[in-house]
Amino acid sequence: MRTFLLAALLAGCAIPAAVPAWAETIYVSNEKDNTLSIIDGATLTVKETVKVGRRPRGITLSTDGKLLYICASDDDTVQVMDLATKKILHDLPSGEDPELFALHPDGKQLFIANEESNVVTVVDVPGRKVAYQVDVGVEPEGMAVSPDGKWAVNTSETTNMVHWIDTEKRSIVDNTLVDARPRYAQFSQDGSRLWVSAEIGGTVSVIDTATRQVAKTIGFKIKGVAKDKIQPVGVKLTDDGRYAFVALGPANHVAVVDAKTFEVKDYLLVGRRVWQLDLSPDQKRLYTTNGVSGDVSVIDVDSLKVVKSIKVGRYPWGVAVKG
Amino acid sequence: MRLFLLIPSLLAGWLAATPAAFSQDVATVRIAYLTQEVEHPPALSNLDEPPSDEGLAGARLAIADNDSTGRFLKQRFELDAVTVPIDGDPADALRELAGQGHRIVVLDLPGDAAGQLARLPEAANLLLFNAGSTDDALRNEACAPNLLHTMPSRAMLADALAQYLAVKRWTKWLLVTGPRPEDKLYAAAVKRAAKRFGAEVVEEKTWTGEHDARRTAQAEIPVLTQGKRHDVVIVADEIGDFGDYMMYRTWEPRPVAGTQGLVPTNWHRAHEAWGAAQLQSRFKTSAQRLMLPRDHAVWAAIRAVGEAATRTRSTDPSALTAYIKGPDFNLAAFKGVPLSFRSWDGQLRQPVLVAADRSLVTVSPQEGFLHPKTELDSLGYDQPETGCRQR
Numbered sequence: 001m002r003t004f005l006l007a008a009l010l011a012g013c014a015i016p017a018a019v020p021a022w023a024e025t026i027y028v029s030n031e032k033d034n035t036l037s038i039i040d041g042a043t044l045t046v047k048e049t050v051k052v053g054r055r056p057r058g059i060t061l062s063t064d065g066k067l068l069y070i071c072a073s074d075d076d077t078v079q080v081m082d083l084a085t086k087k088i089l090h091d092l093p094s095g096e097d098p099e100l101f102a103l104h105p106d107g108k109q110l111f112i113a114n115e116e117s118n119v120v121t122v123v124d125v126p127g128r129k130v131a132y133q134v135d136v137g138v139e140p141e142g143m144a145v146s147p148d149g150k151w152a153v154n155t156s157e158t159t160n161m162v163h164w165i166d167t168e169k170r171s172i173v174d175n176t177l178v179d180a181r182p183r184y185a186q187f188s189q190d191g192s193r194l195w196v197s198a199e200i201g202g203t204v205s206v207i208d209t210a211t212r213q214v215a216k217t218i219g220f221k222i223k224g225v226a227k228d229k230i231q232p233v234g235v236k237l238t239d240d241g242r243y244a245f246v247a248l249g250p251a252n253h254v255a256v257v258d259a260k261t262f263e264v265k266d267y268l269l270v271g272r273r274v275w276q277l278d279l280s281p282d283q284k285r286l287y288t289t290n291g292v293s294g295d296v297s298v299i300d301v302d303s304l305k306v307v308k309s310i311k312v313g314r315y316p317w318g319v320a321v322k323g
Numbered sequence: 324m325r326l327f328l329l330i331p332s333l334l335a336g337w338l339a340a341t342p343a344a345f346s347q348d349v350a351t352v353r354i355a356y357l358t359q360e361v362e363h364p365p366a367l368s369n370l371d372e373p374p375s376d377e378g379l380a381g382a383r384l385a386i387a388d389n390d391s392t393g394r395f396l397k398q399r400f401e402l403d404a405v406t407v408p409i410d411g412d413p414a415d416a417l418r419e420l421a422g423q424g425h426r427i428v429v430l431d432l433p434g435d436a437a438g439q440l441a442r443l444p445e446a447a448n449l450l451l452f453n454a455g456s457t458d459d460a461l462r463n464e465a466c467a468p469n470l471l472h473t474m475p476s477r478a479m480l481a482d483a484l485a486q487y488l489a490v491k492r493w494t495k496w497l498l499v500t501g502p503r504p505e506d507k508l509y510a511a512a513v514k515r516a517a518k519r520f521g522a523e524v525v526e527e528k529t530w531t532g533e534h535d536a537r538r539t540a541q542a543e544i545p546v547l548t549q550g551k552r553h554d555v556v557i558v559a560d561e562i563g564d565f566g567d568y569m570m571y572r573t574w575e576p577r578p579v580a581g582t583q584g585l586v587p588t589n590w591h592r593a594h595e596a597w598g599a600a601q602l603q604s605r606f607k608t609s610a611q612r613l614m615l616p617r618d619h620a621v622w623a624a625i626r627a628v629g630e631a632a633t634r635t636r637s638t639d640p641s642a643l644t645a646y647i648k649g650p651d652f653n654l655a656a657f658k659g660v661p662l663s664f665r666s667w668d669g670q671l672r673q674p675v676l677v678a679a680d681r682s683l684v685t686v687s688p689q690e691g692f693l694h695p696k697t698e699l700d701s702l703g704y705d706q707p708e709t710g711c712r713q714r
Binding site for chain 2: 115116118137138139156157158159160161163175177179180181199200201202226227228229250
């Protein structure tokens with residue numbers, strides 16, 4: 001939201017809430033094409049495809065929305081793209097095989113999960129150097145930083161834990177066990193809860209940040225879809241605390257969860273192997289990357305309907321929406 | 324840069340972890356691994372040197388994986404690996420392990436040895452994993468209540484191949500069976516699979532192994548493969564004596580599948596989906612070679628114990644055994660779906676890879692082979708068909 005406001009102000013827009021969705025641009029990393037698809041939010045068409053590093057996966061915007069950080073997994077680096085010129089400005093040292101990362105609210109520390117070396121690498125972004133590394137469990141994957149910047153959490157896929165890194169102490173101070181193969185973590189807007197998906201466990205755990213205990217485990221059931229195909233990956237929460245959206249991987253559906261009661265309200269059919277999600281800055285649209293079908297589904301948040309699918313490159317993975 | 328930083332951080336982590344994580348309140352899970360040296364028969368193809376640590380290397384990696392979770396839960400895992408010499412008796416070794424207080428033993432033994440060991444009085448109180456044998460008898464008449472299987476059975480392998488051939492509509496099979504007893508067991512599983520999935524073994528041939536295939540294949544195999552019209556040649560040659568020589572020499576231009584050619588297996592070097600690339604790479608770093616099927620089966624058994632220790636927060640072998648056999652057990656084994664043990668025969672239900680030498684062709688169960696509980700149970704002996712009465 002802050003990103004959006006800032007961008008909107010820079011663009012000279014007076015009333016951010018009234019800005020229609022056309023203002024946004026959607027960035028999608030194509031894992032098997034080594035490209036980035038740039039989708040125009042007004043027409044919902046791909047307006048440009050840009051070459052990036054090898055096996056691009058996680059992507060995230062800088063706090064001012066001017067830069068895009070790209071995990072180029074097979075190049076063992078994080079690339080920094082200037083979104084105005086679409087040129088790679090420089091690389092950041094990332095450790096081996098970066099897959100997913102999260103930016104600290106200060107915009108200066110990037111927390112990167114290094115899947116192959118069982119560490120989290122923390123990069124000093126302005127200094128372009130590694131600040132420190134933290135040993136975590138086997139196959140670190142999901143990363144999130146709490147809105148107050150106190151916590152950086154990492155999920156390790158084979159250890160099946162959430163590791164709580166105290167960003168001041170620069171070390172793990174607690175671990176929360178979740179279901180098998182945790183993939184993605186996201187804090188609620190107020191930071192009180194952490195949502196973690198478990199791909200093989202087939203669940204989403206909602207963890208209380210204060211106690212670091214699992215408050216609720218959410219299961220999923222879709223008529224006509226085998227239980228073992230329901231594999232939660234990406235999670236996105238609306239800022240108003242109303243919904244949590246959960247990408248269910250090979251089940252080809254996005255679950256709509258009431259973020260207050262934890263009740264699953266609906267399942268929306270999207271493309272095949274739905275992976276990551278991002279909301280438009282006005283929270284009116286949800287974009288999903290669908291790896292196998294090679295497209296992006298656009299969901300209207302008010303009506304909870306899939307309104308469009310947009311063909312992108314091979315194996316779209318990460319998605320980031322800029323206002 | 325990374326290495327430089329990593330080493331101090333590891334050291335720091337170790338030092339920081341030492342007082343808390345490795346103090347006396349760390350509980351230990353002891354796991355034994357039992358295998359026997361075998362005399363490798365003189366296979367005609369001598370391209371691949373079988374590694375001496377197939378299975379054991381999987382055990383070592385699984386212990387390391389378990390420990391990585393364990394260090395956050397104050398649990399550690401200890402491996403006792405025993406290799407019985409060719410003329411030794413695995414039963415003695417198992418008795419000795421039981422005498423040392425071991426309760427969980429992974430057996431990496433061929434044939435029906437695991438079933439015999441499970442029946443020893445000393446084994447009554449043990450949890451045994453069969454990670455080395457595909458014998459269908461072990462899942463049926465020779466099953467035992469204290470024996471679980473992480474290696475798929477021959478029936479599961481054959482069913483996995485049959486499902487794919489059915490999808491391809493290559494349903495007329497010429498079956499060529501080698502001279503050894505295990506080849507006949509493989510052939511029996513193939514014939515069972517044909518019946519289950521609507522294929523037909525149109526003709527059966529036997530490879531007698533009287534000649535060196537390297538010298539005579541070009542003359543012999545065309546003659547051997549002449550016969551009734553078929554879509555595919557299935558070979559049953561478990562030691563790899565002649566199967567590789569079938570390809571490109573058949574009378575008709577036909578693909579070869581079974582123990583060679585297109586092979587159903589629990590693990591394959593070309594498998595990289597569902598995070599398998601990470602396991603392959605972790606294994607390669609640890610063992611300095613590629614992961615083989617027995618490595619994965621042993622790894623899965625020890626990871627099952629680790630998973631149970633994690634979930635129950637216990638290191639008590641009885642609690643671990645109960646959890647592993649219970650309804651809540653799930654294992655993530657880089658095969659895309661959670662794995663669990665079948666209650667009726669103790670078999671780990673799992674997808675089976677169907678692969679050529681350098682490419683993963685498909686993963687069974689194939690879409691469309693439906694099952695009321697889980698499609699994984701369309702592979703192998705399902706509950707209504709089981710011959711296991713001892714569980």
